[in-house]
Amino acid sequence: MQPDDFDFLARLLKERSGLVLTKDKGYLVENRLTPVVRQRRYKSMMELVGALKTGEQALAEAVVEAMMAKDTGFFRDWKPFEHFRNRVLPNLLTARKTKHSFRILCAGVSTGQEAYSLAMILDGLGHALAGWQAEIVGIDLSPVALTVATAGLYSQFEVQRGLPVRTLLKHF
Amino acid sequence: MKRCLVVDDSRIIRRVASKIVYELGFEPEEAEDGKKALEASRVHMPDIAIVDWDMPNMDGLSFVQELRKMPGGDKPIVIFCTAENEVHHIERALDTGANEYIMKPFDSEIVRSKLTILGALD
Numbered sequence: 615m616q617p618d619d620f621d622f623l624a625r626l627l628k629e630r631s632g633l634v635l636t637k638d639k640g641y642l643v644e645n646r647l648t649p650v651v652r653q654r655r656y657k658s659m660m661e662l663v664g665a666l667k668t669g670e671q672a673l674a675e676a677v678v679e680a681m682m683a684k685d686t687g688f689f690r691d692w693k694p695f696e697h698f699r700n701r702v703l704p705n706l707l708t709a710r711k712t713k714h715s716f717r718i719l720c721a722g723v724s725t726g727q728e729a730y731s732l733a734m735i736l737d738g739l740g741h742a743l744a745g746w747q748a749e750i751v752g753i754d755l756s757p758v759a760l761t762v763a764t765a766g767l768y769s770q771f772e773v774q775r776g777l778p779v780r781t782l783l784k785h786f
Numbered sequence: 787m788k789r790c791l792v793v794d795d796s797r798i799i800r801r802v803a804s805k806i807v808y809e810l811g812f813e814p815e816e817a818e819d820g821k822k823a824l825e826a827s828r829v830h831m832p833d834i835a836i837v838d839w840d841m842p843n844m845d846g847l848s849f850v851q852e853l854r855k856m857p858g859g860d861k862p863i864v865i866f867c868t869a870e871n872e873v874h875h876i877e878r879a880l881d882t883g884a885n886e887y888i889m890k891p892f893d894s895e896i897v898r899s900k901l902t903i904l905g906a907l908d
Contacts, residue, residue, distance in 0.1 A: 771891075778903050
């Protein structure tokens with residue numbers, strides 16, 4: 615890819631998504647945008663960038679979508695969720711004991727597994743949350759990912775990555 | 787090095803699972819049915835057992851039942867790894883003494899996540 619094209623892509627991604635694309639990430643561009651080149655029947659990456667430069671909005675959205683990392687999973691990395699369950703949540707409940715309400719923001723919620731994991735933890739509190747209003751808000755740049763998150767339908771592979779089997783039986 | 791006993795009548799599955807657990811830091815040992823797995827456990831109790839359900843000679847459920855009766859047999863973490871994926875299968879496996887359950891097909895990320903959940907990874 616020509617340096618000018620790379621710089622153009624980097625600017626586009628920074629403006630639209632905040633993603634910082636450094637020059638050593640050329641492989642990432644190749645990996646993630648080659649499918650877009652094929653799907654849209656461009657002859658090369660150069661041609662795709664040329665089309666982007668004409669200001670094609672739908673193409674720009676598709677490029678941003680393709681460049682976003684979608685790595686996620688139920689109880690991803692496990693320990694942060696243990697920390698939430700054992701430290702953050704008790705402190706939150708103490709801090710909000712007069713309001714009896716709280717909101718949790720999942721920024722970059724992707725396909726929703728982490729937000730649902732938080733919901734499962736809250737559900738596990740049972741009567742301790744009776745009378746409380748708890749809201750989990752998920753946001754993401756990717757409309758495709760949000761559609762999956764809203765549907766809440768996951769493959770056998772997805773539910774097995776991170777979900778303890780007893781939790782799987784309880785919630786699915 | 788913690789030991790992981792892989793019990794499955796499929797040589798390919800044993801090989802794949804052994805490779806996965808080896809890469810996760812375990813010393814794999816293989817058994818092709820429940821009887822051989824029990825013999826292996828008598829010689830050296832494993833830390834983890836990954837167990838298929840349907841096998842000749844002795845199936846996975848019978849193996850886990852017998853294992854749990856053995857001295858020290860309450861210690862190993864048992865993960866069923868099977869194509870049986872109905873809720874009643876999972877419940878029966880857990881009632882028999884399994885700690886976790888993997889539905890085939892599986893991959894290294896699923897095994898890693900189950901071992902993480904169980905606190906078996908350092």
